[in-house]
Amino acid sequence: MNLRHWFVLFLLTLLMLTVSCTANQPVQPINNTVVPEVTETSLPPTPVPTEVPEKSLVICLGEEPISLYPYGFNSRTMWSILEAIYDGPFDTINFEPQPVIFEEQPTKENGGLRLETVSRVRGDLVINSDGEVVPLIEGTTVFPAGCEDQNCLITWDGSAEVLMDQAVITYPLLPNLTWSDGEVLTAHDSVFSYQIANDPATPVNRYFLDRTASYLAADETTVVWQGIPGFLPNSVADTFWLPLPNHQLASISAADLLESPEATRYPLGWGPYQIDDWVFGDHLALSKNPFYFKADQNLPKFDKLVFRFLGPHADSNLKALEIGECDFIDASVQLDEQLVDVVEGHNLGKLQAWFGQGPEWEHLDFGIVSSDYDDGNQPSVDRPDWFGDVRMRQAVAYCTDRETIANRYFVNRSRVPVSFYPPSHPAYDQSLTALPYDPAKGQALLEEIGWRDDDQDPTTPRVSFGVTNVLDGTVLSLNYATTQSALRVAASYDYAVSLAGCGIQVNLQQMLPTDLYAQGPEGVMFGRNFDLAQFAWTTSRNSPCTLYTTAQIPTQDNLWIGANISGYQNPAFDAACESVLNLSPSDGEEYFSAQQNLQKIFYDDLPVLPLYYHLKTTAGRVDFCGFESLDVSARSVLWNLENYDYGTGCTP
Numbered sequence: 001m002n003l004r005h006w007f008v009l010f011l012l013t014l015l016m017l018t019v020s021c022t023a024n025q026p027v028q029p030i031n032n033t034v035v036p037e038v039t040e041t042s043l044p045p046t047p048v049p050t051e052v053p054e055k056s057l058v059i060c061l062g063e064e065p066i067s068l069y070p071y072g073f074n075s076r077t078m079w080s081i082l083e084a085i086y087d088g089p090f091d092t093i094n095f096e097p098q099p100v101i102f103e104e105q106p107t108k109e110n111g112g113l114r115l116e117t118v119s120r121v122r123g124d125l126v127i128n129s130d131g132e133v134v135p136l137i138e139g140t141t142v143f144p145a146g147c148e149d150q151n152c153l154i155t156w157d158g159s160a161e162v163l164m165d166q167a168v169i170t171y172p173l174l175p176n177l178t179w180s181d182g183e184v185l186t187a188h189d190s191v192f193s194y195q196i197a198n199d200p201a202t203p204v205n206r207y208f209l210d211r212t213a214s215y216l217a218a219d220e221t222t223v224v225w226q227g228i229p230g231f232l233p234n235s236v237a238d239t240f241w242l243p244l245p246n247h248q249l250a251s252i253s254a255a256d257l258l259e260s261p262e263a264t265r266y267p268l269g270w271g272p273y274q275i276d277d278w279v280f281g282d283h284l285a286l287s288k289n290p291f292y293f294k295a296d297q298n299l300p301k302f303d304k305l306v307f308r309f310l311g312p313h314a315d316s317n318l319k320a321l322e323i324g325e326c327d328f329i330d331a332s333v334q335l336d337e338q339l340v341d342v343v344e345g346h347n348l349g350k351l352q353a354w355f356g357q358g359p360e361w362e363h364l365d366f367g368i369v370s371s372d373y374d375d376g377n378q379p380s381v382d383r384p385d386w387f388g389d390v391r392m393r394q395a396v397a398y399c400t401d402r403e404t405i406a407n408r409y410f411v412n413r414s415r416v417p418v419s420f421y422p423p424s425h426p427a428y429d430q431s432l433t434a435l436p437y438d439p440a441k442g443q444a445l446l447e448e449i450g451w452r453d454d455d456q457d458p459t460t461p462r463v464s465f466g467v468t469n470v471l472d473g474t475v476l477s478l479n480y481a482t483t484q485s486a487l488r489v490a491a492s493y494d495y496a497v498s499l500a501g502c503g504i505q506v507n508l509q510q511m512l513p514t515d516l517y518a519q520g521p522e523g524v525m526f527g528r529n530f531d532l533a534q535f536a537w538t539t540s541r542n543s544p545c546t547l548y549t550t551a552q553i554p555t556q557d558n559l560w561i562g563a564n565i566s567g568y569q570n571p572a573f574d575a576a577c578e579s580v581l582n583l584s585p586s587d588g589e590e591y592f593s594a595q596q597n598l599q600k601i602f603y604d605d606l607p608v609l610p611l612y613y614h615l616k617t618t619a620g621r622v623d624f625c626g627f628e629s630l631d632v633s634a635r636s637v638l639w640n641l642e643n644y645d646y647g648t649g650c651t652p
Contacts, residue, residue, distance in 0.1 A: 056304040057644060058325065060317045062332030064281065064309040067264040069257065070242060071202050076332045079636040081307055084286055085180075085269030087294070087642065090237040094424050095541040095633040096585070097237035101270070101293075103172040106236045108586065112172070113236060115165040117145045118229055125213075126164060127230030129153050133210050136162065143230055148582050164229035166213070171223040171240050178291040179245050180274040187217035189243035192250065197241055199254035208238055215241070234542045234584065243270070272300035272642035283308045292642075300642040301626070314338040321351060321619060327646060328620040331356075331630070331637045335617040336410075336487075342619055343411045352620045355413045356630035356637075357613035358422030359539040362488075364400075364480075364495070364532055364609040366393050369567025371521060371528040374555060377469055385469035386478060386531055391445045393606040397435040398442030399502035405494045406612040409487060413617075417610035419599040420537065420544050422632060426585060427543070427595040432603050434610065442502045451476050453503050461505035477505040481524050482534035484510045491611070492534055506532070520560030527560065528553075528567055536614060541633070545577035545598055548607055568607035576601055625650040 061080060067073040068081060088100025099105040106112025120126055120136050128134050129141040129150070136142075138158030145163040147153065156162055177185035194215045197204050211233075213226040225239045233239050245268045249257065257263045266275050270293065273286040286305040289295075308326060310316045314337040320326035329335065335342050335353075346353035372382035379385070387393055402416045416434040421427055443453075450467035453460075462476040480496060482488045489510055496506035511524065516535070520527030525535070537544060546552055547563045550571075554562035576598040583591040616630055618637055626643040 054303040055301070056306060057302040057327055057646075058306045058308060059328045059330055059638070059641075060308045060310050060320055060326040060333060061330045062312040062317075062334065068267050069263040071197055071204050072258040072264065076636065077330070080330050080332060080638045081284060082267075082269075083271070083636050083638040083641055084273040084305055084307075085267055085271050085275065086242065087269075087271040087292075089240055089242060091639050092237070092541070092633045092635065093631055093639075095426060097235050097541075101174050101177055103174060106169050106171060112170050114168050115232075116168055117163050118166045120162045120164055120229055122158070125228050126162075127211065127228055133228055133231075149578070165232070166229045167227040167232045169225045169233075169236055169239060170218070171225070171236075173221040173223070174293065175221055176293050177270050178293065179247075179268045179270055180289045180291055181245075181248070181268055182291055183245065183247050184220075185243055185245075185270050186220045187223045188220075189246050190223050190241050191215060191217045192246040193244040194241040196244060196249075196254050196257065201253070201255035201258075203258075208233065212239065234581075273305050281309065294642060301645040305641075314342075318342070318345075318351075318619070321621065324621075328624060328627070328644070329618055331616045331618050335619060336615055339411050339413070339615075339617065342617060343413070346619075349622060352622060352624055352627075354618045354620075354627060354630040354637075356424075356616040356632040357414055358424070358632045360536045360614035361417050361420065361422065361539065362491075362534065362536045362611040362614065363417075364396075364534045364611055365525075365530075365566045366396070366532065366568075366606075366608065367528065367530045367566060368393075368607065369528070369553070369569070371555075371567075373567075379469050379471050383531075384464075384471070384474050385467075388469060389449055389467075390605060391449055393609070394435065395442040395445040395449070395502070396499065396504065397606060397609055398438045398445065399499050399504060400495055400609065401437040401498045402434065402495075402609075402611055403437060405491060405498070408494070409491060410612065410615050414613045414615050417613060419602050419610070420539055420547075421599070422539060422613055424632060425539065427592065427599075429596050429599045431596070432599060435606075437498075439502050446476075446502065446504075451503070458501065458503055460503065462503035475505070476503060477507060478531040479509055480506045480532040480534070481509045481511060481516060481530050483513050483516055488534060495534075495611075520554050521556065523560070525565045526554050526562075528565055530565075533565070534611070543577065543580045543595070543598065545573070545580060545602075548602070549574045549577055566607050568605065570601065570605055573598070573601045573605065621646055623647055623650050 061077045065078040090097040211231040274289045277285045284307040345351045366387040418432040451462040464470045464474040552562040552564035554560040
């Protein structure tokens with residue numbers, strides 16, 4: 001190799017080394033701008049979202065229900081739980097139904113409730129003038145179309161055309177209703193429920209079933225009810241059947257549903273919560289229903305709901321509330337056992353308490369017409385006619401310190417009734433006041449009737465002189481029958497002491513309910529074999545006035561079936577009762593005028609002595625809110641539990 005060749009090879013080798021050494025070096029910019037040195041720094045950590053704790057509500061119940069199937073069982077605690085599973089279909093507020101799962105309530109004004117004139121022929125089912133479902137045959141007495149009282153009744157001759165009114169009610173369901181498993185709730189679910197209720201294997205009251213001509217789904221969101229001609233329900237809520245999930249239960253017979261866990265333990269609903277677990281003897285756990293139709297209103301307020309079963313007694317439940325193991329105590333708990341403590345705790349701000357009067361009302365019935373008189377009143381052999389004179393019933397009222405006694409047992413939370421309606425009932429007559437305790441006026445009436453204090457000793461019973469249908473010399477000594485409940489035993493003793501101050505001797509008889517309520521003719525009450533009898537009736541939306549009509553007097557002729565145990569009779573009251581039953585609140589002033597007239601007759605005649613309203617009581621933690629009021633007409637005090645809340649921002 002000559003020198004020239006060696007030099008060329010040297011240059012090529014040097015060039016390759018240069019390229020190799022600079023291949024991984026940063027390329028300098030053409031304009032020679034200096035790039036600042038980059039210093040590696042730590043990036044901020046990725047934020048981790050804070051987990052919001054679940055919010056739970058614990059409600060203590062007075063007892064554990066046997067079942068949650070409304071066609072197989074019925075109890076206050078069952079409905080308290082079902083208020084969480086269902087929402088509606090109607091809520092009853094102050095005795096009036098309010099639509100929950102409907103676009104609007106069916107009324108005559110919006111066409112949802114209408115009367116259609118239909119023709120009836122021999123053998124067709126109709127409602128006769130006594131309100132019974134009967135086949136139309138010759139001699140049947142009915143209300144023809146357009147007739148609403150006894151004055152226009154007709155008796156069918158067997159051949160003339162019979163036109164009658166048939167009620168039709170259309171129920172428009174909300175379009176966004178969903179079962180808690182995500183399936184759509186439709187009108188067919190209500191029709192399915194009706195079919196189950198109508199099955200002979202289902203143990204339900206058949207009154208409205210028997211008065212239903214048809215119950216159909218017009219479309220997915222519309223149910224149409226048609227009644228037997230001549231029947232018009234007092235409330236549209238009475239003839240809508242609570243939906244049951246057809247897609248889940250259709251394969252189960254009506255008889256098997258009475259025991260099926262799908263119906264009795266874990267029912268599907270459309271309400272604010274769904275059942276997760278039932279630990280028998282301890283609690284029932286629920287969680288928020290993700291398909292609840294009010295979820296867009298941020299309801300319900302809690303993620304979890306627990307019903308605890310601590311028993312009926314007040315002490316264990318109040319203790320649980322005190323230590324935070326319970327947020328709210330249901331009215332099924334017997335808080336009246338420690339009513340003084342509840343009222344005191346409320347007044348001192350240790351808890352919140354709510355009270356409601358009725359709808360049960362306690363009364364003392366007068367044995368006005370004893371069954372002894374059914375073959376004619378014979379003073380020499382029959383029971384004395386103690387109460388045939390209304391002045392005698394008024395004297396008992398004036399001589400009974402009802403207000404003081406009611407305040408003693410109910411801590412001023414239950415007033416003395418004036419009639420059969422509780423104060424929250426829309427028909428309650430505010431103008432009436434209970435006869436006061438006025439023993440002087442009572443004694444004056446007794447003297448006027450002929451009951452004399454012949455020995456001038458007010459501690460001994462009076463004696464009759466010239467009392468109508470009572471033999472002279474008869475001692476004013478009355479038998480007073482009631483049950484063995486602790487409250488009735490204590491209260492009846494106080495009433496007896498009060499009456500003794502007017503010279504009315506009372507012989508207390510505490511009986512087993514089976515004896516007191518036994519059917520006639522031997523039964524004490526329903527055989528009309530008593531002087532005084534203390535018990536309770538319950539008032540609903542409809543007037544209970546039929547309890548005191550002549551037709552309801554139990555006698556041998558009607559096989560001792562009837563509720564008017566006092567034997568009270570007044571044609572004016574019977575007519576007023578019929579007038580009220582043919583009207584509704586939608587009739588406005590006519591309805592309220594008829595209600596006032598009815599109550600005034602009852603008040604003046606005093607067939608029974610009203611004593612007190614039964615008290616419903618609930619309690620909750622101090623920062624509890626959303627419980628608007630204790631509505632005694634609702635099927636459960638928990639009717640709006642989706643609105644319950646507590647804690648920060650909650651205004652009780």
